[in-house]
Amino acid sequence: MTQGPLGDGHAQPWYPQQPAWPGEQGEHGQGAPYLAYDPYNPYGQAPQQPDAYVPDAHAPDGYGYDGQHQQPYDHQQQYAPYVVVPQQQAGEELYLPAGAEYTDDGYVHLEPEPGPEPDPAPEPAPAATAPAPSRRAARAARPGLAGRARAAADAVVAAEHTPGRRALLIRSGAGLAALGVLVAAGLMVGAQDGGDSAADASGGDPGFAAAHTRAWTAPADAGRPGGDDTLVGSWLLDGAVVRADASGVRAYGATDGKPVWAVEPPAAGAVPCGLSPTVNRAGLGAVLFRPQADPKSPCSLVAAVDTKDGRTAWSKPLTDAEGAYGARVGVTDDKVIAIGDSRAVAWQSTDGADVWQYTGQGKFCTLSGGVSGTTVLVASTCADSTPVDQAVALNTADGKVTWWRGLDNRPKTATVLSAEPSVLLTTGDKPEDDRVFAWSPAGDPAAEIPVADADGRLDVAHGSFSATPGVFFHDRTMVTTVTPAASANAAGGPVAVVGYDLDTGKQRWRTTAREKGAARAVGVDGGALVVAVDERLDQPAHLSRFALDGGQETVGGGFPPGTGSLLVSGRVLIGGGRVVAVPEHSTNFGTATAFQAKE
Template sequence: MTYQHQQQPPSYPPAGWPGPAGAPPAAPKRRGRVALLVAGGLVAVLAVAAGTAYGVSRLVGGDDDDGRKLRTAWVLDFPERQRNGLKTYDGQDMFGAWLVGDAVVRAQPDGIIAYRLGDGAQAWGVPAPQASSLCAAAQTLAEGRGVVALGSADSCDTLVGFDAAGGTQTWRATFPVERRTGRSEIVAPDLSVAAGQVVVRSGESVLGYSLADGKRLWQTDADRLLPGRDCRLTQTQAAGTQAVVTARCDGDQGALLGLDPATGKPRWQQKLPAAQQSAGVLSVDPLVSLPGLVSETFVARDAAGKARATFGNPVDGTRFSDLPINRSNTVSGPEIRPYLADADTLYLPTEATNVGGKMRQANQVVAIDLATGKRRWVSAGHTDGEVELIRLDEQGVLAWEVGDRRDLAPRLVRIDPATGEVTVVAEAPLSAGTEGSDAKVLERDGTVVLVPWKHVTADAAITVLR
């Protein structure tokens, strides 16, 4: 198979960022150039500009001799570890990934970069300004628009709206934060997109911005939301048409509030007894509360926050994983937990266990009835490796069996929502094994994209298979 791979270095300044045209500022020797290597069907492109390492994509390719066989199309190597404005940040972390048009978009500390799905060439790049770094990203795009947070060495205090289709910055706004002192972690805000608005929690304040132009629409805080109760906000998460605020109050009590994302006005409030004290919500729609410091109970709720059912971990003898998969060594921010849900059922990965005689772990998927809090089923028919959830659609649960690059090929599978039985959709090459562990896994029309949250077990920042 023959590949053509052409790419031009980005102009300075990159599209969407303010600044005069002209030559870029003085930079290390490797910056501002494009190195092109073509050998034996492999193509490598390195472009570094305006402080953003755009990475190396390597075309792999190969003919598909079976509709059930995936081939590795290209991989993107992790950027070299580098010192930037936030010197303690790990430059290899990932804050968000999306499929937009014909590109995969990756948000990382030094910027937002898009690569063409077809050949791995850079489609566009929006770098973080000099002496600053990204520190959080809203996980949802709305009509191709998204928002990230960035900051300097002592804070994460600026929102940047971006157009993921055109690769441009659309607006920029600052919000109040506490500055870091000493060697404490940078604290990133809770950041969500709902109903065309951006909802931010920074400390005890919750703010709403227009996703279209960044205009601040409203601001509230714990004292105004819960007067006289001595409460501290623990989490704010928004989705669909509401924002849900979780608070911990004096006397081992708590509160849950639903806000209008457009106005910040409370629509409902539920007091939480000590037994249901919560650290936040796992899901906004359907609404599922997490346990708190003195509670081990998950609570499924209706749209007004009233409890429908409760369940613990384990649920009917099956332990599940509720740990965040985006843990960072240097940023304390929004925790992203793997789950899928519809109005009736919550799907979670089971707790992984060691595989005898192998250097890997294995798990399944558990389905929980949100009306009763009871286990529906545990998936059956997986290989002895990890399972990552992709999405829930009319055909059921789509998942990725991670595999092991040493001896277990990954698989794209469907899980029957009624029985938990596994059906193989496609098999992947052994070389892609382990790359999907603790990763954002995306799929469209048979193309699978693996984007790890951290450089731990994975060798590549992006792996594309089709």
């Protein structure tokens, strides 16, 4: 039986702490907890705030670094007295939103099947010989949507009498409409006509099934300060691709890869350490900077950037801390919101005016989190509150607590994977203790998903706010890949792709990929999870799609030899008729590479 988060050996439902009572305000402006009977807190203990309490030295700096490469890891909320487990640093660029329109430059153009020549007037046939059915009649008898569409078209143009001019015009227009239906039907029933069914399920990208060629490559900046080429975030704009790393924030033309603009650091020697996942509808994005290249300096200077020209609109400090300090930043239509180790702060996006500030449910708190939609989700540990570990949802409009829940499994680390939907990853002393928790929009406990099982481990370490995410969310569905267990991975077995229901925690579907070798989820597009697959001797590098509603796989066209490692090494952005790979490390692959489908 699966052990529950409370470690009692029973598969019991997870009951977090009660939400804050909306009408009461605590010392920092947040709602005070409403004390109701809780089976896991039977004594109704209220959060304690001792006057003379001073936290010990277990408070983390929020970032870990590899001593050799100085590579940042995911910003996680750490909890004493456990050992810090470093992970990849967060930055984030969300995948291009579903429903984005694509231009047709370089993509396959579907030509409709030419219509048949009109049948000549039939000659009188001998009585003993049955006339063979015409090609048109055979098509009309064909079952399915395509047959019905063709029959409708034929009915328009096969009149028994010669039409007048007005009737001919009406029939011609109806024939064109029927032909449009015919083309759409052919996409859905290509297999029936002997077509390639894989190309028919290509999702939102019309060139997905075609082979891709390299359009351009932007080389790495040889003058990079500090020598750290680790990606901290990227944006795909209407006419440009933006990459942020220690060399700066630079935009490259989407059609040719040539430099367009670069962001001027808000202070001399400052280097980027984070990027907002998206830009808002006005084209404003946000960048986090360190005052110097030293990774132990605080990541705490926020700059609002106009992505039309790279100009810095304003900049503000998040904290006056001088030591290591971790943070993430996001934008809404009217605000820039940063969540740092000690506080979350919101500014007006237009001029940087202060709007609100949140410091936690107690006096001695360490925070981490992210923002999307109208929600800021914070992982909070407060040494003077009960329970110590909490998930807290804030309203982006005023910073007030919408709901909070205690993390009663006493996690070793907690990482916010998504704000909308609200999803958080916790780790424990053993890999089998790791869990993904999800809540409803009202904060009701919804899902508890084990990260590891006998078949492998969910690739959920890097969420929506990471520079290189591996788990994605669409409505109330979580999709990712499963890293095979050690025995299967050693044999080079294929990965599995899974979809989970965030309302129940149940697995909706699981599909074993057709391909073997390295593969990783890189985004959601066209109603499907997109997975990048490395090349092998028997297969080119390519992208595959897995339908969000059922997990059906569609294999896309191949990419040029030598690019497989690039596709699986960082971000893959799709839009504007191109696939753009933004590698995690620019030294190996350059700043960015764009591909387009062959004509």
